[in-house]
Amino acid sequence: MTRALLLFAACSLWGQGPNEANYDESKVGSYTLPDPLKMADGRPVKDAGMWRNARRPEILRLFEQQVYGRSAPAPKKLEYEVISTQSGVLGGVATRRLVTIWPAGKSPAPAIHVLLYLPANAKGKVPVFLGMNFNGNFAIANDPGVPLSKSWMRTGDHKATEKNRGIEAARWQVEKVLSRGYAVAAIYYGDIFPDHNDGWKDSIIPHISKGKPAPDDWNAIGAWAYGLSRAMDYIEKDKDLDAKHVAVWGHSRLGKTALWAGALDERFAMVISNDSGEGGAALARRNFGETVNRINTSFPHWFTGNFKQYNQRVNDLPVDQHMLLALVAPRLLYVASAEEDKWADPKGEFLAAKAAEPVYKLLGKEGLPAAEWPGIHQPAHGTIGYHIRAGKHDVTAYDWEQFLNFADKHWKK
Ligand code: GTR
Numbered sequence: 001m002t003r004a005l006l007l008f009a010a011c012s013l014w015g016q017g018p019n020e021a022n023y024d025e026s027k028v029g030s031y032t033l034p035d036p037l038k039m040a041d042g043r044p045v046k047d048a049g050m051w052r053n054a055r056r057p058e059i060l061r062l063f064e065q066q067v068y069g070r071s072a073p074a075p076k077k078l079e080y081e082v083i084s085t086q087s088g089v090l091g092g093v094a095t096r097r098l099v100t101i102w103p104a105g106k107s108p109a110p111a112i113h114v115l116l117y118l119p120a121n122a123k124g125k126v127p128v129f130l131g132m133n134f135n136g137n138f139a140i141a142n143d144p145g146v147p148l149s150k151s152w153m154r155t156g157d158h159k160a161t162e163k164n165r166g167i168e169a170a171r172w173q174v175e176k177v178l179s180r181g182y183a184v185a186a187i188y189y190g191d192i193f194p195d196h197n198d199g200w201k202d203s204i205i206p207h208i209s210k211g212k213p214a215p216d217d218w219n220a221i222g223a224w225a226y227g228l229s230r231a232m233d234y235i236e237k238d239k240d241l242d243a244k245h246v247a248v249w250g251h252s253r254l255g256k257t258a259l260w261a262g263a264l265d266e267r268f269a270m271v272i273s274n275d276s277g278e279g280g281a282a283l284a285r286r287n288f289g290e291t292v293n294r295i296n297t298s299f300p301h302w303f304t305g306n307f308k309q310y311n312q313r314v315n316d317l318p319v320d321q322h323m324l325l326a327l328v329a330p331r332l333l334y335v336a337s338a339e340e341d342k343w344a345d346p347k348g349e350f351l352a353a354k355a356a357e358p359v360y361k362l363l364g365k366e367g368l369p370a371a372e373w374p375g376i377h378q379p380a381h382g383t384i385g386y387h388i389r390a391g392k393h394d395v396t397a398y399d400w401e402q403f404l405n406f407a408d409k410h411w412k413k
Contacts, residue, residue: 021288021289021290021291021294021343022287022288022289023288023289023342025288025347027287028286028287028288029287031283031285031286031287031315032285032315033283033285033320033322033355034317034318034319034320034323036055036059036322036323036326036355036356036358036359037051037055037358037359037362039054039055039058040058040062040318045362047362048362048363048364051359051362051363056327059319059323059326059327060263060264060327062318062319062323063260063263063319063323063324063327064216064304065216065304065306066216066304066306066307066309066310066317066318066319067279067303067304067306067307067317067319067324068218068219068221068222068225068260068303068304068307069216069217069218069219069221069222069303069304069305069306070214070216070217070218070222070304071218071222071223071225071226071264072208072209072218072226074229074230074233075103075104075105075230078101078230078233078234078237079101079102079103079105079106080099080100080101080102080233080234080237081099081100082097082098082099083098083099083100084096084097084098085097086145087120088120089117089143089145090117090141090142090143090174090175090178091175092120093119093120093175093178093179094117094118094119094120094174094175094178095117095118095119095120095122096115096116096117096143096145096146097115097116097117097118097238098113098114098115098116098146098147099113099114099116099234100112100113100114101113101114101230101231101233101234103204103207103208103226103227103230104204104207104208109204109207110191110192110203110204110207111191112187112188112191112192112204112227112230112231113137113149113187113188113191114137114185114186114187114231114234115137115140115146115184115185115186115187116183116184116185116186116238116241117141117174117178117183117184118178118183118240118241119178119179119181119182119183120178122181122183122240124242125239125240125241125242125243126181126182126183126240126241126242127181127182127183127242127245127246127247127407127411128182128183128184128185128235128241128242128243128245128246128247129177129182129183129184129185129246129247129249129403129407130185130186130187130228130231130232130235130246130247130248130249130268131172131184131185131186131187131248131249131250131251131254131258132186132187132188132189132224132227132228132250132254132257132258133168133171133172133186133187133188133189133254134154134168134189134254135153135154135155135164135167135168135188136148136149136151136153136160136164136188136190137149137186137187137188138160138164138165138166139164139165139166139167139168139169140166140168140169140171140172140174140184140186141166141169141172141174141175142165142166142169143165143166144165146165148160148161148162148165149188149190149191151188151190151191151194152190152194152199152202153190154190154195154196170395170396170397171251171394171395171396172184172186172395173397173400176397176400176401176404177400177404180404180407180408181412182404182407183240183241185231185235185241187227187228187231189224189227189254189257191227192204192223192224192226192227193205193219193220193223193224193301195220195253195301196301197300197301198301199220199301200213200219200220200301203220203223204223204226204227205217205218205219205223208226213305214305215304215305215306216304216305216306217304217305218304219301219302219303219304219305220299220301220302221253221256221257221260221279221302221303222260222304224254224257224261225257225258225260225261225264225265228248228257228258228261228265229261229264229265229267232246232248232265232267232268236267243267244269245269245270245411246267246268246269246270247268247269247270247271247272247332247403247407248261248262248268248270248271248272249271249272249273249274249334249403250272250273250274250276251274251275251276251394251395252274252275252276252277252280252344252393253276253280253299253302255272255273255274255275255276255277255280255281256273256276256277256279256280256302258271258272258273258276259271259273259276259280259281259324259325259328260324262327262328262331262333263324263327263328266331268331269331269332270331270332270333270334270406270407270410271328271331271332271333271334272333272334272336272403273334273335273336273349274336274395274399275336275337275338275341275344275393275394275395276335276344276349277289277290277341277343277344277345277349278290278291278292278294278295278344278345279292279295279302279303279321280321280344280349281321281324281325281335281348281349281352281353282321282344282345282348282349282352283320283321283322283345283348283351283352283355284310284314284317284320284321285314285315285317285320286345286347286348286351288342288345288347288348289342289343289344289345289348290343290344290345291314292307292310292311292314292317293311293312293314296308296311297311320352320355321352322351322352322353322354322355322356323356325352325353325355325356325384326356326359326360328356329356329359329360329363329365329383330360330363330364330365330383332383332384332385332406332407332410333353333356333383333384333385334384334385334386334402334403334406335349335350335352335353335384335385335386336386336387336388336389336399336402336403337349337350337386337387337388337389338388338389338390338391338392338393338394339376339388339389339390339391340390340391340392340393341392341393343393344393346388347373349386350370350373350374350386350388351373353368353384353386354368354370356368356384357384360382360383360384365382365383366382366383366384367382367383367384368380368382368383368384368385368386369381369382370386373388374386374387374388375388376388376389376390377389377390377398379402379405379406381402381405381406381409385402385406387399387402
């Protein structure tokens with residue numbers, strides 16, 4: 001059973017317990033969202049310049065201080081090595097490139113391994129879907145040429161095994177993405193921060209930030225987002241890739257991470273959240289499914305220390321997640337939900353995307369063309385895209401079909 005399922009089961013069993021998750025729309029209660037277009041001192045944000053120079057940095061700072069923590073600056077010079085390039089892989093449809101990045105300087109410091117697949121028939125620089133995986137790069141496709149990861153694994157004895165090769169293939173849809181003319185770039189989250197309560201000491205953080213962590217220091221999500229930005233550093237150096245058209249995407253905890261990476265790093269032209277839920281695209285103030293208290297209790301290593309102050313007083317947060325989504329503006333933003341993924345609060349994900357819209361409008365962009373929460377399988381694609389599909393917490397071929405249509409609409413004019 002996955003952690004999410006266990007928690008879900010536990011929450012239902014607890015019944016009336018203090019951590020009970022609400023799934024009753026009539027019990028959500030009322031809440032007031034902070035206005036993304038009002039400065040903390042109350043002044044209205046009048047134009048694009050004031051958003052850019054005053055309000056955007058203010059919101060970014062608040063997310064750093066209170067939610068995800070302050071990350072380290074990018075390394076002055078990226079240390080990396082292209083390990084190999086092999087054409088004719090995945091049945092001939094792809095060229096595979098393996099790259100190693102040392103975010104804190106060469107060994108013995110940790111390495112981030114990048115797996116790239118380029119369409120075999122690519123002409124010119126190729127736009128890229130960059131994501132992070134849960135089981136190692138060798139898990140995203142059935143490709144015997146990708147080495148097993150040597151990093152911590154979440155399952156079994158925490159070591160990679162052959163039987164996990166390709167187990168995330170359905171979630172990555174590599175062949176489909178390539179066939180639509182995009183490259184796939186993948187990194188493994190365990191290279192950056194092993195996903196458990198004690199992961200910090202084996203993460204990249206102590207190699208980069210010296211001394212004891214401060215209450216507003218980065219943690220797992222901050223470190224994973226940092227890894228995505230280092231992969232982006234590499235993409236900028238690869239002559240075969242179009243660094244101006246990179247979509248950063250992620251599922252669940254890695255969807256939260258993709259959003260944070262996209263907020264911090266404006267080189268990402270598109271940001272995609274798939275079922276990211278609490279601490280991702282879902283409104284924190286909406287009491288439905290997972291809560292701030294629950295997520296900080298189950299996963300104390302994900303967010304910054306300060307975030308725990310809000311466990312019992314979510315309404316005191318100076319931000320809510322629509323403001324994280326607004327930090328992506330005016331760039332392309334996609335939020336995907338799943339009907340049965342109640343834990344992630346699909347409606348709260350839609351409402352957050354909708355509440356980010358005034359910032360897009362201020363910047364002269366379309367926003368999200370859906371006045372109401374759309375029905376199942378009725379994607380709405382503006383500058384903000386949204387869909388909810390049937391089924392459970394997962395990434396499916398349907399989700400990819402929408403992400404690719406959205407990218408085509410904006411990038412293949
Ligand atoms: C759950 C967690 C969610 C989500 C999910 C996942 O246990 O409560 O916030 O991140 O894990 O990442 O699969």
